[in-house]
Amino acid sequence: MEVFVPFAADRPKSRLAPVFSLEERRAFARAMLADVLGAIEASGNEAHVLSTASIEVDARTSVDERPLSEAVNARLADRFDSPTERQPVTSDPVAVVMADLALATPASLDRLFETSADVALVPGRGGGTNAFCSHHPDFRVDYHGASYLDHREIVADIGASVDVVDSFRLSTDIDEPSDLVEVYCHGDGRARAYLDDAGVELETTDGRVTVSRSRQ
Amino acid sequence: MEVFVPFAADRPKSRLAPVFSLEERRAFARAMLADVLGAIEASGNEAHVLSTASIEVDARTSVDERPLSEAVNARLADRFDSPTERQPVTSDPVAVVMADLALATPASLDRLFETSADVALVPGRGGGTNAFCSHHPDFRVDYHGASYLDHREIVADIGASVDVVDSFRLSTDIDEPSDLVEVYCHGDGRARAYLDDAGVELETTDGRVTVSRSRQ
Numbered sequence: 001m002e003v004f005v006p007f008a009a010d011r012p013k014s015r016l017a018p019v020f021s022l023e024e025r026r027a028f029a030r031a032m033l034a035d036v037l038g039a040i041e042a043s044g045n046e047a048h049v050l051s052t053a054s055i056e057v058d059a060r061t062s063v064d065e066r067p068l069s070e071a072v073n074a075r076l077a078d079r080f081d082s083p084t085e086r087q088p089v090t091s092d093p094v095a096v097v098m099a100d101l102a103l104a105t106p107a108s109l110d111r112l113f114e115t116s117a118d119v120a121l122v123p124g125r126g127g128g129t130n131a132f133c134s135h136h137p138d139f140r141v142d143y144h145g146a147s148y149l150d151h152r153e154i155v156a157d158i159g160a161s162v163d164v165v166d167s168f169r170l171s172t173d174i175d176e177p178s179d180l181v182e183v184y185c186h187g188d189g190r191a192r193a194y195l196d197d198a199g200v201e202l203e204t205t206d207g208r209v210t211v212s213r214s215r216q
Numbered sequence: 217m218e219v220f221v222p223f224a225a226d227r228p229k230s231r232l233a234p235v236f237s238l239e240e241r242r243a244f245a246r247a248m249l250a251d252v253l254g255a256i257e258a259s260g261n262e263a264h265v266l267s268t269a270s271i272e273v274d275a276r277t278s279v280d281e282r283p284l285s286e287a288v289n290a291r292l293a294d295r296f297d298s299p300t301e302r303q304p305v306t307s308d309p310v311a312v313v314m315a316d317l318a319l320a321t322p323a324s325l326d327r328l329f330e331t332s333a334d335v336a337l338v339p340g341r342g343g344g345t346n347a348f349c350s351h352h353p354d355f356r357v358d359y360h361g362a363s364y365l366d367h368r369e370i371v372a373d374i375g376a377s378v379d380v381v382d383s384f385r386l387s388t389d390i391d392e393p394s395d396l397v398e399v400y401c402h403g404d405g406r407a408r409a410y411l412d413d414a415g416v417e418l419e420t421t422d423g424r425v426t427v428s429r430s431r432q
Contacts, residue, residue, distance in 0.1 A: 107382075108382055123402065125398065126397050126398075126425045127397055127400075127401050127418065144423075146418055146420065149401060166385050167382050167383070168339065168383055168387035171387075178342065181341075181343055182342075185339065186339065204360075204362065208342060209342045209344075209361060
């Protein structure tokens with residue numbers, strides 16, 4: 001299966017600015033991307049990066065400067081729209097997985113890729129959509145706001161069956177300093193190694209676990 | 217199986233103070249507890265609330281004023297320690313599930329309860345441990361700090377096999393206002409109904425989804 005991985009090469013992870021400089025955020029975003037691509041390949045599927053700018057990465061890559069929803073919907077249309085007739089629901093699905101799912105593993109992705117529903121959704125924290133897998137020609141995305149609820153509505157509107165994949169690993173997108181605690185506790189790839197190299201450590205204050213840096 | 221559900225009756229959910237008054241936090245915590253107990257019962261298991269103070273609830277309840285780790289470890293010792301000899305690893309496990317897992321469902325809990333490992337752990341966000349299921353006589357808990365990492369270490373130290381249950385629903389404990397977004401998007405029980413009654417709604421600001429109240 002072809003698995004698209006949208007990647008914002010130009011403005012990487014601005015909400016991590018309290019912990020990382022711009023250069024560091026760029027490197028950390030690339031480490032997470034490499035982890036996601038590695039997990040997709042290890043699951044036996046073909047990753048295809050949709051990057052907002054040219055990048056060097058060990059996977060098929062297309063540059064697409066359009067906003068996220070537009071870029072993804074263009075790929076869905078390419079795949080499912082025939083010039084002459086509407087395609088039926090197919091056994092050959094398309095998946096989209098976000099580039100900041102640093103905890104993704106082949107096993108967690110398999111639960112998404114092996115869905116028997118027309119559309120499988122992975123919610124992200126805060127109402128987002130971290131990944132989906134669609135067999136249905138009419139499914140399109142709208143990533144603005146609480147996109148998970150919108151995507152549920154879109155699936156219902158087109159009369160498709162839905163599966164919601166219940167995975168902590170896939171629901172954890174890494175946006176904010178507090179999310180780095182998850183990479184520290186549960187990651188074992190390049191993103192986790194990046195935290196070690198940067199001197200990021202856990203810190204417990206008032207019973208809450210956060211991160212701090214022992215060196216800059 | 218007996219499933220213990222620790223409940224802090226005296227200081228309910230102080231970090232939700234920006235959204236709910238003390239009385240409301242008390243009621244909301246009780247709604248979450250009822251949802252958790254309902255999911256445990258629907259999974260075919262017996263819930264046993266360990267409350268820090270006397271409460272009226274539709275399940276077996278014991279009052280235990282000790283700190284969380286001490287109260288849970290006392291139950292594990294009761295269950296696994298024989299007065300005369302050490303018990304072997306058993307097919308009759310004990311589980312502990314936190315009372316604020318408002319998204320718990322019978323299906324997600326089954327993944328924990330049906331583990332074949334000696335100890336199954338459910339990580340919570342921020343390094344916590346939201347639930348576990350133990351067949352092993354020597355497993356004990358320490359909920360302080362990044363307890364998930366400590367529990368992994370304890371499991372390794374006693375030579376037990378471990379399973380980590382990868383569930384967004386079970387990893388989502390409801391502590392802070394931003395967590396209410398998860399209840400709004402994914403809940404369908406009493407906690408979700410409580411948000412509706414309280415006029416809690418989603419609000420999208422700068423691309424981030426948060427909650428606001430239309431009435432107090």
